[in-house]
Amino acid sequence: MPATLRIPTSLRGLTDGSAVVEVEPGKLTELLDDLVSRYPALGERLLGDDGKPRRFVNIFVAEDDIRFLDGVDTPVADGQVVTILPAVAGG
Amino acid sequence: MVKSYRDMVAEAKLEIKEIDPDDLERRLGKLVVLDVREADEFEQGAIPGAIFVPRGQLESTISTHVPDPAREVVLYCAGGSRSALAARTLQDMGYTDVFSLDGGFTRWKEEGLQWRVPEGLSSDQRGRYSRHLLLPEVGEAGQIELLEAKVLMVGAGGLGSPAAMYLAAAGVGTIGLVDFDVVDASNLQRQILHNLDRLGQPKVESARETLNALNPDTKVETHNVRLTADNVFDILSHYDVIVDGGDNFPTRYLVNDASLHLRKPVVHGSIFRFEGQVSVFDPYHGPCYRCQYPEPPPPELAPSCAEAGVLGVLPGIIGSIQAVETIKLILGIGESLVGRLLTYDALTQEFLTLRTRRDPACPACADESMPPRIVEYDQTCAYPGAVARSN
Numbered sequence: 001m002p003a004t005l006r007i008p009t010s011l012r013g014l015t016d017g018s019a020v021v022e023v024e025p026g027k028l029t030e031l032l033d034d035l036v037s038r039y040p041a042l043g044e045r046l047l048g049d050d051g052k053p054r055r056f057v058n059i060f061v062a063e064d065d066i067r068f069l070d071g072v073d074t075p076v077a078d079g080q081v082v083t084i085l086p087a088v089a090g091g
Numbered sequence: 092m093v094k095s096y097r098d099m100v101a102e103a104k105l106e107i108k109e110i111d112p113d114d115l116e117r118r119l120g121k122l123v124v125l126d127v128r129e130a131d132e133f134e135q136g137a138i139p140g141a142i143f144v145p146r147g148q149l150e151s152t153i154s155t156h157v158p159d160p161a162r163e164v165v166l167y168c169a170g171g172s173r174s175a176l177a178a179r180t181l182q183d184m185g186y187t188d189v190f191s192l193d194g195g196f197t198r199w200k201e202e203g204l205q206w207r208v209p210e211g212l213s214s215d216q217r218g219r220y221s222r223h224l225l226l227p228e229v230g231e232a233g234q235i236e237l238l239e240a241k242v243l244m245v246g247a248g249g250l251g252s253p254a255a256m257y258l259a260a261a262g263v264g265t266i267g268l269v270d271f272d273v274v275d276a277s278n279l280q281r282q283i284l285h286n287l288d289r290l291g292q293p294k295v296e297s298a299r300e301t302l303n304a305l306n307p308d309t310k311v312e313t314h315n316v317r318l319t320a321d322n323v324f325d326i327l328s329h330y331d332v333i334v335d336g337g338d339n340f341p342t343r344y345l346v347n348d349a350s351l352h353l354r355k356p357v358v359h360g361s362i363f364r365f366e367g368q369v370s371v372f373d374p375y376h377g378p379c380y381r382c383q384y385p386e387p388p389p390p391e392l393a394p395s396c397a398e399a400g401v402l403g404v405l406p407g408i409i410g411s412i413q414a415v416e417t418i419k420l421i422l423g424i425g426e427s428l429v430g431r432l433l434t435y436d437a438l439t440q441e442f443l444t445l446r447t448r449r450d451p452a453c454p455a456c457a458d459e460s461m462p463p464r465i466v467e468y469d470q471t472c473a474y475p476g477a478v479a480r481s482n
């Protein structure tokens with residue numbers, strides 16, 4: 001059973017409009033590599049030069065922020081949902 | 092056979108128990124006292140601690156005021172007749188220990204017993220807020236708290252519109268509005284505080300007109316300025332809760348920094364196209380904005396609503412949730428969004444609740460004695476360094 005990555009509206013222009021992308025479970029870094037290989041333009045939006053998520057993007061595995069788990073090494077199990085959430089400012 | 096009012100009262104008195112004023116006075120505080128008169132009678136004076144339940148609402152609201160039918164209840168009116176009829180009604184409903192005050196409030200006063208003019212709501216307010224008063228979580232005490240609360244809206248635009256309107260409707264006594272913009276036709280697709288007649292007017296003035304027309308109880312304070320490092324303390328310090336509905340990152344980081352100094356909770360809402368986020372930042376009790384987003388995106392990656400568009404209804408949803416959170420903070424009820432981030436996606440019609448945490452390494456809030464320096468942020472909103480706490 002694949003894991004699911006939720007893509008925020010602000011980045012769906014880079015995923016051909018897809019709101020969710022299904023990937024093989026594994027370490028989060030592997031899931032992100034898989035995602036970026038399919039949608040290369042997402043790479044610079046999500047990840048810094050060090051390969052870590054940029055500081056204005058929060059990534060949650062299930063309901064928890066990976067900064068308080070194992071960062072990009074956080075394991076993502078079968079069926080789990082990864083939420084990518086950039087800061088937005090509109091009001 | 093037609094029965095007169097006197098017959099009805101006499102019959103009721105045969106079936107119910109009555110209590111004398113001095114007996115009741117000795118037992119005040121141990122039993123529930125309900126004043127079943129009309130609002131204008133209650134406002135002129137009542138027995139201390141009595142709950143106002145006009146007879147017309149007795150059957151529909153008694154289970155809220157007295158959930159336990161075995162509880163001892165005393166009813167009173169002006170002379171002891173209406174309360175006798177009301178006591179019989181409660182007995183019919185299964186209440187087993189009901190008394191009517193013999194001679195009513197008139198005899199109570201004649202015997203020189205203590206009474207007071209109830210503080211609080213006028214009869215107009217009792218009507219206006221009646222649906223709140225029915226909620227045990229709000230009630231008269233809660234409504235008075237709302238009327239005494241002071242809330243600042245940062246931004247009188249998309250989020251500020253529904254939030255300010257619901258807060259004014261709810262009877263929040265003071266609403267401050269800070270916004271330096273004027274009403275533009277392109278605002279009206281979502282900013283429901285404003286209308287076509289107000290084009291070109293300062294948004295805070297337009298908002299004041301709308302809110303005054305909605306609820307005269309709400310005092311509207313306008314701040315027709317841009318929130319800056321120079322005025323942020325002056326403006327924020329007058330209020331109990333800050334509702335952040337700004338439209339740019341520098342203002343959001345500035346509000347965050349000032350809230351840490353002032354220890355005031357910020358109800359955050361932000362929107363983009365079809366998605367919104369809501370959270371509550373309670374200084375030093377939960378994460379701050381910089382714990383959640385250490386840096387803003389570079390401007391080229393974060394277009395504004397003016398550049399990227401936004402679904403007009405979206406701020407209606409998010410701003411309304413901000414109003415809910417604000418009311419919960421004022422009343423101290425429920426579970427606030429401190430430590431949680433609520434996201435809403437209008438396209439998939441999904442809400443998510445994500446856990447957020449205070450970052451022990453957060454430069455802004457990790458050390459309570461060293462809040463951030465208050466500076467004018469540029470687009471990078473780079474952490475400006477700490478300063479010793481002044482208050």
